[in-house]
Amino acid sequence: MRLSYPADIRIVRVPCTGKVDLIHILRAFEKGADGVSVVGCMEGDCHYNSGNFRAKKRVAQAKKVLDTVGIGAERVQMYNLSSSEGPRFARFAEEMADRIRALGPNPVRAAVNQMEHQTGGGR
Amino acid sequence: MIVAEKKPMEEIIEEIKHFENILVLGCNECVTVCEAGGKKEVGVLASALRMFFLKQGRKMRIDERTLERQCDPEYLEEIRDVADGYDAVVSLACGVGVQFTAEHYPSLPVYPGVNTCFMGVTEARGMWTERCQGCGQCILAATGGICPVARCAKRLFNGPCGGSSDGKCEIGKDTVCAWQLIIDRLRALGRMEEYERIAPIKDWSTDRAGGPRKIVREDLAP
Numbered sequence: 001m002r003l004s005y006p007a008d009i010r011i012v013r014v015p016c017t018g019k020v021d022l023i024h025i026l027r028a029f030e031k032g033a034d035g036v037s038v039v040g041c042m043e044g045d046c047h048y049n050s051g052n053f054r055a056k057k058r059v060a061q062a063k064k065v066l067d068t069v070g071i072g073a074e075r076v077q078m079y080n081l082s083s084s085e086g087p088r089f090a091r092f093a094e095e096m097a098d099r100i101r102a103l104g105p106n107p108v109r110a111a112v113n114q115m116e117h118q119t120g121g122g123r
Numbered sequence: 124m125i126v127a128e129k130k131p132m133e134e135i136i137e138e139i140k141h142f143e144n145i146l147v148l149g150c151n152e153c154v155t156v157c158e159a160g161g162k163k164e165v166g167v168l169a170s171a172l173r174m175f176f177l178k179q180g181r182k183m184r185i186d187e188r189t190l191e192r193q194c195d196p197e198y199l200e201e202i203r204d205v206a207d208g209y210d211a212v213v214s215l216a217c218g219v220g221v222q223f224t225a226e227h228y229p230s231l232p233v234y235p236g237v238n239t240c241f242m243g244v245t246e247a248r249g250m251w252t253e254r255c256q257g258c259g260q261c262i263l264a265a266t267g268g269i270c271p272v273a274r275c276a277k278r279l280f281n282g283p284c285g286g287s288s289d290g291k292c293e294i295g296k297d298t299v300c301a302w303q304l305i306i307d308r309l310r311a312l313g314r315m316e317e318y319e320r321i322a323p324i325k326d327w328s329t330d331r332a333g334g335p336r337k338i339v340r341e342d343l344a345p
Contacts, residue, residue, distance in 0.1 A: 022164065026170040065167070068132045069175040106172045115180055 001086050007099035015039070018051025022025045025062040025076055032109040036062075039092065042080050052080065071107060075100065079102035096106075124153035125217045126251040127160060127237040132171060135213060138234040139172075141211035142183070142274070147172070147236070148224065149189035150216035157236045158252055160236075162189040168215070170238060180312025199227045206231055241291025242273075259329025259336065265317060267308035274301035280322035 014020055017040030027106035028036050038059050056078050063073035077099075079092045104110075139145055143321050147169040156160025169187045169337075176183045190198045193216035206212075211232045214221040218239040225233040241253040256273045261282075272278050276294045282302030286293030289305040300324055329336070 021163070023166045023170065026167060026174070030170050065132070067170050069171050070178045071174060077164055088180050108177045111180055112182075115182060 003090040005090040006097035010097045016051035017055035020055050022058050034106045037096045039079045039091050126157045126243045127154050127239045129159050144184045144209045146212045148214045150220050151191045151192045182240050240265045266305045269304045271301050
């Protein structure tokens with residue numbers, strides 16, 4: 001198919017979105033990610049029955065935490081598609097990249113950069 | 124187990140915002156099982172707090188540690204060598220653990236990270252309900268194994284009262300009438316004659332009414 005999607009996305013493979021825990025999403029932001037999308041199978045189509053529903057709940061938990069800490073809930077998003085839907089994946093990737101670009105960089109990373117700039121320290 | 128609930132993060136932030144070096148201290152026992160204060164919750168809280176303060180332009184040290192228990196001295200001793208390096212501890216243990224940690228480290232402020240709720244069971248995934256109030260005089264033998272102290276809103280010993288209808292308590296449609304449960308169970312066990320026995324007045328001196336409680340066992344004391 002040779003589809004293209006934004007190159008600034010890093011894919012982290014998991015056996016099932018049910019493997020994705022709240023801490024994994026938070027660590028991504030702590031390490032400087034600007035946004036996280038969790039891409040799972042269609043609801044009702046999970047090979048393990050409830051993996052994508054668990055992921056959905058954890059994404060909801062992450063949204064809550066991100067709002068509290070001031071990063072913003074809109075930086076994390078759950079998407080559902082079936083494994084054969086390459087074009088749909090590319091569309092989701094573009095949608096997420098557009099959204100994050102509009103939001104700007106991760107405010108935590110921005111604050112750290114500013115602190116280092118003020119103290120004259122490098123990364 | 125002792126069932127607890129996570130405190131709102133805003134409340135914890137308010138407690139610790141004046142400190143620089145903080146230890147988030149979890150407990151591997153009850154609060155791990157009820158997913159309020161185990162290693163996982165320690166990781167999530169510490170990560171969120173680090174991000175919150177970094178965004179405020181404050182580079183605080185927020186470390187993570189989880190002890191086997193916070194209600195036994197030997198486990199609390201495990202942080203003896205590092206405790207001096209912190210200005211405050213946020214304990215995700217139950218109220219018992221928070222207090223015992225504070226007792227062991229008198230110069231270290233210890234803040235609670237959870238609200239300790241009750242002694243109960245995991246009734247279903249994500250649902251915990253109360254079963255015991257620790258009254259110190261167990262009467263479960265007479266009530267078919269269902270506790271009217273913990274589960275009857277009025278703590279009746281010769282129930283039910285007039286507020287029981289369709290097996291529910293008058294305080295709410297979600298609350299099962301403990302005495303309905305007791306009668307159903309005694310009937311199922313073929314022990315209804317026990318229901319006819321009037322329960323004597325309970326000695327409440329072993330409950331909180333008698334003040335803070337203590338057990339000393341000479342056979343175990345060193």
